[in-house]
Amino acid sequence: MGEPVLSVENLRIALPEGADRPFAVDDVSFELRAGEILCIVGESGSGKSMSANAAMGLLPDLVRPVGGKILFDGSDLLRLSEAQLMDLRGRRIAMIFQEPMSALNPLLRAGEQIAEVFEAHDLLTPKERSARAMELLEEVGIPDPEKAARAYPFQLSGGQRQRVMIAMALALEPEILIADEPTTALDVTTQAQILDLIRNLQEKHSMAVMFITHDFGVVAEIADRVAVMQYGKIVETGSVDEVLDNPQHDYTRKLIAAIPTLATDRARGDVGKQPVLEVDGLCKTYVTGGSLFGRNRRVVKAVQNVSFTLAEGETLGIVGESGSGKSSVGRCLVRLLTPDAGMVRLGGHDMATLSGEALREARKSIQMIFQDPYASLNPRSRVGRIIAEGPMAHGVPKAEAYSNAERLLDLVGLDTSAIDRYPHEFSGGQRQRIGIARALALEPRVIIADEAVSALDVSIQAQVLDLLADLKEKLDLALLFITHDLRVAAQICDRIAVMKEGEVVEIGPPRQIFTNPQNVYTRSLIEAIPGRERELAAAE
Amino acid sequence: MADFWKRFSRNRGAVIGAAILLIVVIVALLAPILFPQSPWRMVQRPFLPPLTMDQYPLGTDAVGRDVLTGLAHGAQVSLLVGLISTVAALLIGIPIGALAGYFGGWLDDALMRFTEFFQTVPNFALAIVLVAIFEPSIFSIVAAIAIVSWPPVARLVRGEVLSLRSREYVEAAILAGQKNGTIIVRQVLPNTLSPIIVLASLMVATAILLESSLSFLGLGDPNLMSWGYMIGAARTVIRQAWWLSFFPGVAILLTVLALNLIGEGLNDALNPRLARKGR
Numbered sequence: 001m002g003e004p005v006l007s008v009e010n011l012r013i014a015l016p017e018g019a020d021r022p023f024a025v026d027d028v029s030f031e032l033r034a035g036e037i038l039c040i041v042g043e044s045g046s047g048k049s050m051s052a053n054a055a056m057g058l059l060p061d062l063v064r065p066v067g068g069k070i071l072f073d074g075s076d077l078l079r080l081s082e083a084q085l086m087d088l089r090g091r092r093i094a095m096i097f098q099e100p101m102s103a104l105n106p107l108l109r110a111g112e113q114i115a116e117v118f119e120a121h122d123l124l125t126p127k128e129r130s131a132r133a134m135e136l137l138e139e140v141g142i143p144d145p146e147k148a149a150r151a152y153p154f155q156l157s158g159g160q161r162q163r164v165m166i167a168m169a170l171a172l173e174p175e176i177l178i179a180d181e182p183t184t185a186l187d188v189t190t191q192a193q194i195l196d197l198i199r200n201l202q203e204k205h206s207m208a209v210m211f212i213t214h215d216f217g218v219v220a221e222i223a224d225r226v227a228v229m230q231y232g233k234i235v236e237t238g239s240v241d242e243v244l245d246n247p248q249h250d251y252t253r254k255l256i257a258a259i260p261t262l263a264t265d266r267a268r269g270d271v272g273k274q275p276v277l278e279v280d281g282l283c284k285t286y287v288t289g290g291s292l293f294g295r296n297r298r299v300v301k302a303v304q305n306v307s308f309t310l311a312e313g314e315t316l317g318i319v320g321e322s323g324s325g326k327s328s329v330g331r332c333l334v335r336l337l338t339p340d341a342g343m344v345r346l347g348g349h350d351m352a353t354l355s356g357e358a359l360r361e362a363r364k365s366i367q368m369i370f371q372d373p374y375a376s377l378n379p380r381s382r383v384g385r386i387i388a389e390g391p392m393a394h395g396v397p398k399a400e401a402y403s404n405a406e407r408l409l410d411l412v413g414l415d416t417s418a419i420d421r422y423p424h425e426f427s428g429g430q431r432q433r434i435g436i437a438r439a440l441a442l443e444p445r446v447i448i449a450d451e452a453v454s455a456l457d458v459s460i461q462a463q464v465l466d467l468l469a470d471l472k473e474k475l476d477l478a479l480l481f482i483t484h485d486l487r488v489a490a491q492i493c494d495r496i497a498v499m500k501e502g503e504v505v506e507i508g509p510p511r512q513i514f515t516n517p518q519n520v521y522t523r524s525l526i527e528a529i530p531g532r533e534r535e536l537a538a539a540e
Numbered sequence: 541m542a543d544f545w546k547r548f549s550r551n552r553g554a555v556i557g558a559a560i561l562l563i564v565v566i567v568a569l570l571a572p573i574l575f576p577q578s579p580w581r582m583v584q585r586p587f588l589p590p591l592t593m594d595q596y597p598l599g600t601d602a603v604g605r606d607v608l609t610g611l612a613h614g615a616q617v618s619l620l621v622g623l624i625s626t627v628a629a630l631l632i633g634i635p636i637g638a639l640a641g642y643f644g645g646w647l648d649d650a651l652m653r654f655t656e657f658f659q660t661v662p663n664f665a666l667a668i669v670l671v672a673i674f675e676p677s678i679f680s681i682v683a684a685i686a687i688v689s690w691p692p693v694a695r696l697v698r699g700e701v702l703s704l705r706s707r708e709y710v711e712a713a714i715l716a717g718q719k720n721g722t723i724i725v726r727q728v729l730p731n732t733l734s735p736i737i738v739l740a741s742l743m744v745a746t747a748i749l750l751e752s753s754l755s756f757l758g759l760g761d762p763n764l765m766s767w768g769y770m771i772g773a774a775r776t777v778i779r780q781a782w783w784l785s786f787f788p789g790v791a792i793l794l795t796v797l798a799l800n801l802i803g804e805g806l807n808d809a810l811n812p813r814l815a816r817k818g819r
Contacts, residue, residue, distance in 0.1 A: 336711055336715070360717045361717075363715055366714055368712070368715055369710065370708040370711070375707055376707075376708035377709055378713075378726075378731070379731065380730040380731055381727075386709075389716055389718060390715075390716030394717050441716075442716065442717070473617060477809075
């Protein structure tokens, strides 16, 4: 490994008063060496992004560094003037962000955005700039670069947008590239491609890359060295092999243990019970933008002829990338969407055709857990009310509904005093528990979990998954688990259905799906799971 | 709540506004005690300039009535009209906006076209016509102001409800079997409260101005002294007796300014996104 190009020494960043801890980053030191990829891993709030933002001088107004140094090329980045920093940014240190849609200017064509980087540093003539932009787009592997250069960000896919971001970052051949969760918002197959691209470009330009992520799978794919952060401190650093295979610190061990493993032996024999939910030929088509004369109509076949059954006590996973129609299926089942065709048979009713009072009654036995623990609880209701509201709407007396809510809170592992508190007083994981308690309040037979753990940190995610598995056993529930994360699906599901463009392309037990996928698409999904190769190698 | 006050008081303008409004409210409440005489009674010679007699520091008007007494009693009318007509406008606007936003479809179309019907007619012209038809009285004035000022409320509530109704907690409530009415009242409306409160504070200010304008044109309640009436009565003598229109004018200016400042402060305090940015 080469010389250190960026060294952070005893960096300390203060948070404003009233935050949960005094320092966002507390006495952190690390080195970024030439030609290496350093991964900084941590859960949300660990201060991993703050360290990177400090190097770029991009800290929020009220958060300021109070100690330490960030040395780059002999000068301390924390002491540079704004003008000096501006010269460094983009030219010598570049950055790519998590959400390429909001990092790109929606009103500028991709080519112009790249050319703007040269303009900002007053380099080249306008003609050379656009020529260079084209070369860069070619280098980052965008199909049909000429067309892409003329496209606005909304006309590009998520992966292509991230490629444009990378092209912008590479424009001035920086020595350091800081990547802040660059693949988190992307689908797993796209993520694999972007990771490859970053890896290749890093080698080709011999840049140093500081890669910030929460995902150990990504770390395994890309890192040379790893630094693990917790509560603003670095708890462990080392080469990727040392940290992943032989973690020293408890927290690292806990994090690695919390990652759902792909090697699954779940093959339950008792799944052949009575089907509780039967779905037959479900279809849903969205039509948007239709004008009076029927021009510019966009027809999206979100769900096409989907059929499956869910047995009592079974967990069926529906996996797919964004836009595969997996969420639409879930919403059709509970009739938040009305399907165009097909049957949803549940407890003797066809959920797809019920309406009014009969639908209200039938929904009691099929409930949903939502993705976003922040948006799924009414911020102006107390927790007790949130849980008791459902039973009360069905005529359960208030006192009984509240005592039941207390019992449910206990069941999902929360203190019963939570009943009088508001949702904002709870963390993401706790809120998701409240959401689960609410779903259970009506004593349903089927629960649909729509990306229920996707917004949670990996250690919290493991706890919630355990809770779900546990509750399912206790209450003999059938669980329909919708997720984009194959690892999670592998851990919790008895059977997995893989969806692509509205159709179920393959359905079977996890073992079969993971070891012997029949469908080409399933195979590409499995191969794209970050960290899979390392895990397979370790298993042998 | 303590948090709310902390955020509200960070905006210094809002605190000044609240202080001014508090003084106006106190004056209005204490008017019958401080100035027990009728504001219509002649007490001195006409056109007594301010600061010439200790007893009548703001002078007298064209028929010898005390300007200060008029101001104090006028504060009552102006505030009352402002508050009641705003409440009435909210009572019309919130249900219409909530129904349109929540149910959508043809009901939304129908209600919004109805709202636009009121929006396309100039506010003030409509208010004049209404008051003229119903005979000027405090009730017809309040009703007229309410009728011309509810459309923005309906629009605002509709927009908020549209974005809230697709929230996951609303969907959860649908799945839990709650009826539409319960969902609107329990889940949706409480979360639209912040922008409504802000809008309402600004509407009180507009209503006071509207009432003043109507009174200025002689369409006020003839039995009630109001700021607008005082300015209206003084307009013919504005060159001889500047104080007759100046003091009620200042009173209107300060009250409306105070309400606007408070509205801005409420916006800062109730909008968590802004609050977070400042933290």
